[in-house]
Amino acid sequence: MGQSGKTNFIGIDLGTTFSAMAFIDSFGRPSTIPNSNGNNTTPSVVLFGADGIIVGEEAVQAATMEADRVAECAKRDMGSRHFRKSLGGKQLPPEVISSYILKKLKADAERRLGPISHAVITVPAYFDEKRRQATVNAGRLAGLEVLDILNEPTAAAIAYGFHRGFLKHGNHDAEKPIRVLVYDLGGGTFDVTLMEIKGDHFRTLATDGDVKLGGRDWDEKLVNLIAERFIREHREDPRQNQESLYDLYRAAETAKRTLTEREQALVVMSHVGTRFKTTINRADFEGATAALLNRTRITTEIVLQQSKLTWNDVDRVLLVGGSSRMPMVERMLKEVTGKDPDRSVSPDDAVAQGAALYAELMIQKRGLGTAHNQFSVTNVNSHSLGIIGIKPDTGRRMNRVVIPKNSPLPAMAKMNFTTHRPDQRSVLVTVVEGESEDPEACTPVGQFMVRDLPPGLPAKWPVQIVYQYSENGCLKVNAMVAGQQQGASTEFVRDNSLSDDDLMAWGQRLKSSNDYFAV
Structure with missing residues (x-):
């Protein structure tokens, strides 16, 4: 079956308009898995019909007849509490809708490979922490153990590196670093990522994008x-x-x-x-559509500026995502970069295939199998991560950046704060993403409470906040109060995401796949 020994796994490109999946064959090559209709991509469309739930091509065909029961582009709402419209009179979380797409992909893969237990799922590089966690939740609801989530441009670069032979041992040409700009224009999201590939190491230099442009x-x-x-x-x-x-x-x-x-x-x-x-x-x-194209042009130029490089330092411009096929895209990029864009990898298959290669590596790291291809990946965070504090001289709330944008991951940073008033027994910590000092211009990530501070502490008592940002972009925050042997009790609550209880409840409903109305 071509899966590394004990565990069957796949790589999944969970797209806004189309999704794809891939596996690693017995020779270590990534291969796209056709769906039950024989197509390499599946429309990311779900019909919650009166007679059952349908995903893919059939849902698209039925959309004109049952428009109020059709969910499209759920990926654009990931991280929100509910999908943008009701479906048959019911409000559903977008990760629940996405889980039906993932269940369909899983079932189609199992027809070829047998039971599938693990997967790497890709996300736009510009997805924030809420959207990333929602994607993990969707995978869990679909019955998958999510090995990791991987940025789509990184996955495409891995596939490109494989097809160029950079992952082969003894390839001396691969030792010379090359810099690749990945322009990823999908159905609903857009990313630009500048990467350096040196041998079997993939390092992200800078990234930017728009989660609602595609x-x-x-x-x-x-x-x-x-x-x-x-x-x-x-x-x-x-x-x-x-x-x-x-x-x-x-x-x-x-x-x-x-x-x-x-x-x-x-x-x-x-x-x-x-x-x-x-x-x-x-x-x-x-x-x-000139204004839309110009938005992608501006983002492309911003990424180069953030990397502190020039176009002469960039070796390749790689086109990924089905929408990158439009002739206007190639013309614009050639004008901006002075280089002919590279179409050597399939815009539809590259992300899923890169995810499959990465999944095989994760399987090996967990001791569940062996990997044909050895490589390493260093990503960066696409958004600054900060904390809301109070400015002593003005008393106003402000965002203090703890981990700046485009920091190599994993990253850990500490920042010292103080309590605001005497005998303060708790501290509310608000975590945000964004560059601005103004909290209103930032995106809330979540909150947790530092509880049980000792009584009688004076004002301005030291509190240390520690951020740990993992390679897949997931965040853990801890707090330590001066004089305490252990960190104070904390509970991280992500805004707009499903709680563990919600996940369990939806998981039970999804076991009966047609029982989504049983609320």
Whole structure:
């Protein structure tokens, strides 16, 4: 079965619009696993139908008929308490929706490999801690032990390194470091990561991105373009009808793919019995989406600036993600970098295959098997991690950065604080992500309470906060009060994520896969 001895595992690219999975064959090569329909990618779409739950192509086909029961792009809501819309009148957490996608991928993989117990799941490099933990929770709900979560650009770089032969022992050419800029434009998220590959070591130099920018936004521009033409001809807005809107998105997605290969695309859609045809040319499409492309350009330039390198220091520009196929992307990157973008790895398969290679390594580290390919990875954090304190001279709340953005992981940092008033018996610690001193401009990660401080402590009694940020971007925070033998009692509470009790409850519901209404 090609899985390292005892344990069957896969690498999963859990995408916003499409997902993919891969395994390592008996020769140590990553291979994409087709789904039950024979396709290498599965639409990340879930239909919570009256007769059951459907994931993938069939859910897409049913979407126009049962729009209020279809969940798409759940990845964009990861870390939030609920998916952006109710499904059949019910509010579901996005990780529960994602778990159905993962269950489908797991089941399809098991048809080929037998029982699957472990997986590495990829996330955008720019995902914050809440979204990362939500992804782990989705894997747990799907019945997977998540070996690790891996940044998508890092996974793509690992796949690139494998196909270039950098992981082979004795490859002296691989000893010369090369710097690779990974431009990853997926269906719903966007990342740019600059990496250095030296032999079998992959080191992230800088990363940035946008968790709500991707091919879906290009689709939306096309939807509006088509709808405006429909309005001019028929005096009705098809976007106001849920079924027509789904039909519009399907037509727009098809047109976008056609315009990747051709100069124009014929669009056919219908609205309450009225069929409509129009032709979109590539120039119209690129004009309507120029601002979106420019956002990716700015991010690309920011990453280079953060790395303190020049384009002459960058050896390759690697395109990843299905939306990177658009000709406008390649033209823009060539103009910005002065280099021809590299398409040597499949935009659809690279991330899942890199995840599978990394999963094999994690299996070996846990003593569950052996790995054909040996390599190491150093990531950085995509967001600064700070703590909210009170400025003594003004009494105002402010964010103090503890671990700066783009710090190599794992990272540990300590910062000293003091109590605010005499006889203070507890301290509320608020953890945030963000660069600004203004707490309102930062993203809350969570809170914990330092309890049971001794009575009678004077004001300004020392409290030391320790941040430990792991390689997969997960955060642990501890506190130590001066004079105490042990750290004070702490409990970390992540905002907007499922508690262990919630996970257990949802896990029981998911055992009966069609019983999602049993709330």
